Amino acid sequence: MSALLEITSARKVFGGVRAVDDCSLSVEEGSITALIGPNGSGKTTLFNLITGYLGADGGEFRFRGRDVTGSDPGRLYRHGLTRTFQQARVFPHMTVTENLVAAGGYRWRDLLVPRVSRRDRARAEVLLEEFRMTHVAELQAADLSYGQRKLLEFAAVLMSEPRLVLLDEPTAGVNPVMIETMERHIRERNGVGVTFLVVEHDMQFVMRLCNPVVVLNNGKEIFAGSPADVQQNPMVLDAYLGT
Amino acid sequence: MNVPALARGGVLTVALLALPLLGLEHWVLNLLIFTLMYAAMSSAWNLVGGFAGYPSLGHAAFFGFGAYFIGLWFQHHDVVSGYEPFVILPLVGLLAALVGAPIGWIAMRTRADVFAIVTITLLFVAQTLAFNLDDLTGGAQGLAMPTPPFELARFEWPFYYAMLWILLLSMALTYLSMRSKVGLSLDTVRADEDKALGIGIHVQGVKVLSFSVSVGLVAMAGGVWAYYETFVYPQFAFDPLITIGMVLMVFLGGRATLWGPILGAVILVPGQQYLAYKLGGSQLYLIAYAAVFLLIMLLMPRGILPTVADRLRRRRAVGTSSDAGPPTAAPPSAGAGSSVPVPSGGTA
Numbered sequence: 388m389s390a391l392l393e394i395t396s397a398r399k400v401f402g403g404v405r406a407v408d409d410c411s412l413s414v415e416e417g418s419i420t421a422l423i424g425p426n427g428s429g430k431t432t433l434f435n436l437i438t439g440y441l442g443a444d445g446g447e448f449r450f451r452g453r454d455v456t457g458s459d460p461g462r463l464y465r466h467g468l469t470r471t472f473q474q475a476r477v478f479p480h481m482t483v484t485e486n487l488v489a490a491g492g493y494r495w496r497d498l499l500v501p502r503v504s505r506r507d508r509a510r511a512e513v514l515l516e517e518f519r520m521t522h523v524a525e526l527q528a529a530d531l532s533y534g535q536r537k538l539l540e541f542a543a544v545l546m547s548e549p550r551l552v553l554l555d556e557p558t559a560g561v562n563p564v565m566i567e568t569m570e571r572h573i574r575e576r577n578g579v580g581v582t583f584l585v586v587e588h589d590m591q592f593v594m595r596l597c598n599p600v601v602v603l604n605n606g607k608e609i610f611a612g613s614p615a616d617v618q619q620n621p622m623v624l625d626a627y628l629g630t
Numbered sequence: 631m632n633v634p635a636l637a638r639g640g641v642l643t644v645a646l647l648a649l650p651l652l653g654l655e656h657w658v659l660n661l662l663i664f665t666l667m668y669a670a671m672s673s674a675w676n677l678v679g680g681f682a683g684y685p686s687l688g689h690a691a692f693f694g695f696g697a698y699f700i701g702l703w704f705q706h707h708d709v710v711s712g713y714e715p716f717v718i719l720p721l722v723g724l725l726a727a728l729v730g731a732p733i734g735w736i737a738m739r740t741r742a743d744v745f746a747i748v749t750i751t752l753l754f755v756a757q758t759l760a761f762n763l764d765d766l767t768g769g770a771q772g773l774a775m776p777t778p779p780f781e782l783a784r785f786e787w788p789f790y791y792a793m794l795w796i797l798l799l800s801m802a803l804t805y806l807s808m809r810s811k812v813g814l815s816l817d818t819v820r821a822d823e824d825k826a827l828g829i830g831i832h833v834q835g836v837k838v839l840s841f842s843v844s845v846g847l848v849a850m851a852g853g854v855w856a857y858y859e860t861f862v863y864p865q866f867a868f869d870p871l872i873t874i875g876m877v878l879m880v881f882l883g884g885r886a887t888l889w890g891p892i893l894g895a896v897i898l899v900p901g902q903q904y905l906a907y908k909l910g911g912s913q914l915y916l917i918a919y920a921a922v923f924l925l926i927m928l929l930m931p932r933g934i935l936p937t938v939a940d941r942l943r944r945r946r947a948v949g950t951s952s953d954a955g956p957p958t959a960a961p962p963s964a965g966a967g968s969s970v971p972v973p974s975g976g977t978a
């Protein structure tokens with residue numbers, strides 16, 4: 388295995404706060420890597436740096452061996468790096484199918500192709516089938532439950548056949564059945580070669596699903612290892628429980 | 631869905647093409663020309679202000695651009711035919727679109743209220759230039775054009791058909807964009823631009839495209855207007871009220887719909903004329919005009935068409951579910967009661 392994503396000495400400062408401070412980590416191809424840490428440890432900021440939503444104040448980001456420091460989110464998406472958001476950001480007044488198609492990517496010369504072409508629909512249907520959402524295909528996304536919207540956002544980013552998906556708290560605010568569903572989909576996709584980097588507070592979920600686990604504290608990685616090791620590590624316990 | 635839409639468009643086109651043949655009086659045709667002009671411009675504004683969700687207040691700058699272009703054309707060319715200004719209209723639109731592209735590129739880096747302020751600044755910059763570039767624009771004296779050499783009985787016809795042509799072009803472009811990836815992309819931009827960026831939508835590209843096309847159409851309307859009036863002054867060609875007119879009509883009829891802006895223009899332009907006639911020369915009619923607008927917006931905050939379409943949809947949803955029951959067994963988590971009032975993008 389080789390590193391799909393490699394971050395070296397990333398830094399981001401907001402005023403006087405060092406949200407991400409000399410943070411280095413790598414995500415191996417084919418892994419489901421967890422990124423955990425106490426509130427305010429810089430996980431979401433790091434996500435925003437990786438996906439180009441924020442510009443870093445320093446450090447280097449390499450994806451698939453290429454330097455992508457400073458790339459915008461759209462460009463990274465087309466390279467195969469994508470993310471979901473903590474609050475399930477879908478387009479509420481578009482149908483479920485349209486949400487998927489919009490995320491499917493198009494080239495400039497396809498601009499005048501129908502909104503949802505026959506090919507688009509076929510692609511969307513495969514995913515809808517996989518996510519058992521066929522029956523809601525023509526509903527507006529706003530009509531879905533919160534859990535289903537999270538599922539839809541996840542399904543949508545898969546339309547582009549990404550190499551690396553960053554999931555920001557995939558289980559937050561959804562019911563236990565939906566958590567299992569989410570877990571199953573992540574595993575299935577991982578099985579066919581998609582790499583994941585997951586921010587999550589549900590430790591049982593993390594321990595079941597992820598390996599390795601990277602721990603962030605005060606904007607810096609303090610530990611990376613197997614789930615079993617994380618639970619033993621005094622530094623990690625210290626960061627979570629305080630002294 | 632697309633056959634009724636095309637049929638509606640066809641009926642409208644034929645009706646409007648035939649209208650002058652009825653032998654209408656000059657004042658009626660005059661009113662129709664202004665209604666068509668505002669319908670065309672509102673429809674064009676809707677591409678940016680409605681579909682992309684960028685409320686431009688600077689569109690009158692391009693209206694003035696078109697007006698001055700035609701005015702200057704008369705200054706610097708021997709115009710051989712009364713129809714020549716109409717023939718060069720596509721050129722006016724194209725030039726305005728080209729000028730608009732870089733302006734849109736810069737202005738659309740801001741959003742919402744900041745964008746509105748930036749664009750209204752553009753309007754006043756353009757007006758100030760028209761006042762002060764004496765050698766080019768004639769300054770406050772404006773530019774005069776010869777009276778169009780049309781037969782008196784049918785004097786309004788060319789202007790009427792020119793405005794109609796711009797309206798149909800604008801509606802055709804709107805329809806085309808709604809049914810293509812352009813519309814899908816604009817919908818995502820309007821709903822959540824940052825998210826759209828993250829799923830590879832060419833956000834900046836479609837925004838600038840919509841701005842550019844939109845201002846091109848408005849400039850063409852400005853060109854026809856100038857020729858009809860036979861003069862251009864800075865304060866009338868670059869008039870904030872022209873921008874406000876477009877915005878009000880789109881909001882009234884319904885943003886991001888094909889027919890909303892046209893409905894808005896059909897209500898507001900004659901409505902304003904009627905009130906001005908009824909309430910006389912005082913400015914009272916403007917208060918009445920505002921009152922009509924406020925009343926409708928109070929009752930239908932999303933505009934007439936989306937509100938009406940929504941009510942119909944809900945009534946239909948209630949009808950089918952009580953008649954036939956749900957077609958398939960609704961899964962428990964599927965938000966089975968889909969009759970929740972959801973604001974639709976509006977495909978009316």
